[in-house]
Amino acid sequence: MAADVMLSVRDLRVDYGPVRAVDGVSLTIGHGPFGLGLVGESGSGKTTVGRAILRLVPAAGGTILFEGQDVLRLRGRRLLEYRRAAQLVYQDVDNSLDPRQRVGAAIGEVLTVHGLARAAVRDRVAALLSEAALDPALASRYPHQLSGGQRQRAAIARALAVSPRLLVLDEPTSALDVTAQARVLATIRRLRAERGLSCLLITHNLAIVPELCEHTAVLYLGRIAETGPTASLLASPAHPYTLALRSAVPEVDPARRRSRIILPGGTQVTAVRPEGCAFHPRCPLAIDRCRVAVPELRSVAPGREAACHRAEEVLAGLRPTAATAGQLFRTGPW
Amino acid sequence: MKLQIRDLRVLFGDRLAASVTALDVGAGEIVGLAGESGSGKSMTIQAVLGLAGTAGATVTGSIRLDGTELTGLSPAALRAVRGRRIAAIFQSPASAFNPVFRVGVIVTRALRLHGLSAAEARDRAAAAMRSVLLPPELLRRYPAQLSGGQLQRVAIALAIALRAEVLLADEPTSALDVTVQAEVLELLRELRDTRGMAILFVSHDLAVIAELCDRVAIMRSGRVIEQGPTQEVIAAPQQDYTRELLAAVPRLDG
Numbered sequence: 222m223a224a225d226v227m228l229s230v231r232d233l234r235v236d237y238g239p240v241r242a243v244d245g246v247s248l249t250i251g252h253g254p255f256g257l258g259l260v261g262e263s264g265s266g267k268t269t270v271g272r273a274i275l276r277l278v279p280a281a282g283g284t285i286l287f288e289g290q291d292v293l294r295l296r297g298r299r300l301l302e303y304r305r306a307a308q309l310v311y312q313d314v315d316n317s318l319d320p321r322q323r324v325g326a327a328i329g330e331v332l333t334v335h336g337l338a339r340a341a342v343r344d345r346v347a348a349l350l351s352e353a354a355l356d357p358a359l360a361s362r363y364p365h366q367l368s369g370g371q372r373q374r375a376a377i378a379r380a381l382a383v384s385p386r387l388l389v390l391d392e393p394t395s396a397l398d399v400t401a402q403a404r405v406l407a408t409i410r411r412l413r414a415e416r417g418l419s420c421l422l423i424t425h426n427l428a429i430v431p432e433l434c435e436h437t438a439v440l441y442l443g444r445i446a447e448t449g450p451t452a453s454l455l456a457s458p459a460h461p462y463t464l465a466l467r468s469a470v471p472e473v474d475p476a477r478r479r480s481r482i483i484l485p486g487g488t489q490v491t492a493v494r495p496e497g498c499a500f501h502p503r504c505p506l507a508i509d510r511c512r513v514a515v516p517e518l519r520s521v522a523p524g525r526e527a528a529c530h531r532a533e534e535v536l537a538g539l540r541p542t543a544a545t546a547g548q549l550f551r552t553g554p555w
Numbered sequence: 556m557k558l559q560i561r562d563l564r565v566l567f568g569d570r571l572a573a574s575v576t577a578l579d580v581g582a583g584e585i586v587g588l589a590g591e592s593g594s595g596k597s598m599t600i601q602a603v604l605g606l607a608g609t610a611g612a613t614v615t616g617s618i619r620l621d622g623t624e625l626t627g628l629s630p631a632a633l634r635a636v637r638g639r640r641i642a643a644i645f646q647s648p649a650s651a652f653n654p655v656f657r658v659g660v661i662v663t664r665a666l667r668l669h670g671l672s673a674a675e676a677r678d679r680a681a682a683a684m685r686s687v688l689l690p691p692e693l694l695r696r697y698p699a700q701l702s703g704g705q706l707q708r709v710a711i712a713l714a715i716a717l718r719a720e721v722l723l724a725d726e727p728t729s730a731l732d733v734t735v736q737a738e739v740l741e742l743l744r745e746l747r748d749t750r751g752m753a754i755l756f757v758s759h760d761l762a763v764i765a766e767l768c769d770r771v772a773i774m775r776s777g778r779v780i781e782q783g784p785t786q787e788v789i790a791a792p793q794q795d796y797t798r799e800l801l802a803a804v805p806r807l808d809g
């Protein structure tokens with residue numbers, strides 16, 4: 222294993238009853254400061270991947286190596302150590318803090334459980350809050366007395382209390398308005414640099430990925446559709462799904478707006494995967510082959526992998542037209 | 556003017572929740588109301604719906620629909636307007652539908668309350684579902700059996716079925732995936748263009764406003780601080796706060 226790899230996920234599978242939520246996902250996260258973006262719609266399995274990495278849902282198969290240790294076999298003290306090293310920040314800021322517990326107590330509790338002397342707790346809590354760009358005086362407040370952005374910062378401060386090396390950020394800003402989102406992302410970016418953190422950023426919004434992530438993986442129905450360095454993946458997607466995700470990002474500047482690809486139908490999470498490429502029922506570029514043959518994830522350019530029969534054409538500039546995408550397609554700028 | 560707001564003030568005690576001096580929404584027009592949480596956008600919508608008073612606020616000023624004053628209407632007169640002529644969709648479509656009823660029951664009941672026969676209500680609900688690109692069979696599902704995007708479209712279908720002239724949309728896409736958001740925005744444009752609906756669209760995201768709205772009003776701490784044609788406000792914002800909102804929009808090129 223390369224020295225710069227912190228977490229290596231190979232062929233991960235997770236089942237919920239008859240539904241295979243994650244189906245052969247492989248990811249690599251480097252030592253910090255480093256960020257990997259895991260992008261997909263609701264039902265793509267992105268949250269499940271994050272939870273499987275943290276051992277919060279059982280894996281049905283595959284391997285997860287964290288600094289060389291087999292995560293899926295960790296038990297007892299070693300599992301506890303792993304759970305300190307890898308922390309989760311949830312989307313739902315309203316429910317990730319106990320409403321009856323003051324913010325300072327919520328963070329202090331973590332410190333005490335992990336063995337910090339009580340006398341030192343108050344100072345440490347204040348330091349953690351400042352690190353997350355919060356006024357230490359907020360320690361005496363209850364969660365409902367904070368704004369959504371402040372609550373998310375408090376949750377980040379609590380995650381930092383055990384000095385993790387990996388942060389799994391599951392839609393950390395999607396409950397926030399864009400102003401609060403920008404501030405929280407800037408804080409995470411600063412912490413990433415100061416603490417040398419590795420981040421796994423789970424999101425449906427491609428636009429927030431460049432802020433934190435050098436590398437991006439796009440997930441569709443439990444499989445990787447495309448992966449590569451964020452800048453090159455966003456500049457020239459190799460998978461039609463990435464094209465669609467990119468086109469869905471709203472743009473302030475009319476000159477920069479792209480033709481919007483509307484994906485009909487939404488992700489269908491069912492026990493039965495579509496034949497051939499799972500994306501073909503919604504794909505505006507699907508050809509006959511896509512309906513019968515499952516595309517393997519393969520190298521399509523230096524550092525880039527995609528699971529699409531037409532990846533080379535898409536990379537070379539193939540785009541859906543109104544004719545191939547039907548009435549749901551709208552060309553821009555309008 | 557379809558919807559005309561003048562000197563609207565919403566007060567909780569002596570605390571000003573929203574103050575809108577002048578805001579118009581014409582037929583076939585989408586007007587954006589932008590600002591952070593707590594800026595008074597939603598309270599403005601609640602006032603137009605006649606719900607701010609119910610929440611304990613004092614509402615003064617004028618809200619006119621086609622020239623007819625809505626403030627001070629009796630509850631019965633207001634009910635005839637709200638829902639039928641002025642429809643609303645909200646951030647969380649799941650909480651807009653009673654979870655124990657099939658969505659079709661909720662939709663047809665609303666239509667019957669506004670005077671349609673059972674057969675008319677069924678037909679119109681099915682037609683409205685098709686116009687939001689959903690199969691009418693989904694009306695037999697319970698809210699929990701539909702996705703967030705589907706539920707939001709059912710909520711829009713209800714507005715269409717009622718032949719609403721004004722649609723108040725309070726952060727209707729903030730809880731949705733960007734791909735689903737793109738679909739819903741497309742649908743709202745269609746309502747404007749083909750049905751001539753007047754839409755008041757509330758959002759914290761200026762990128763969404765920029766893509767959708769013909770005009771925009773920026774709100775901060777309860778007050779409208781800037782308004783104008785969207786392209787002009789975006790290209791040459793007059794207020795620092797508007798520039799801050801613009802700078803906060805995440806960009807694909809980092």
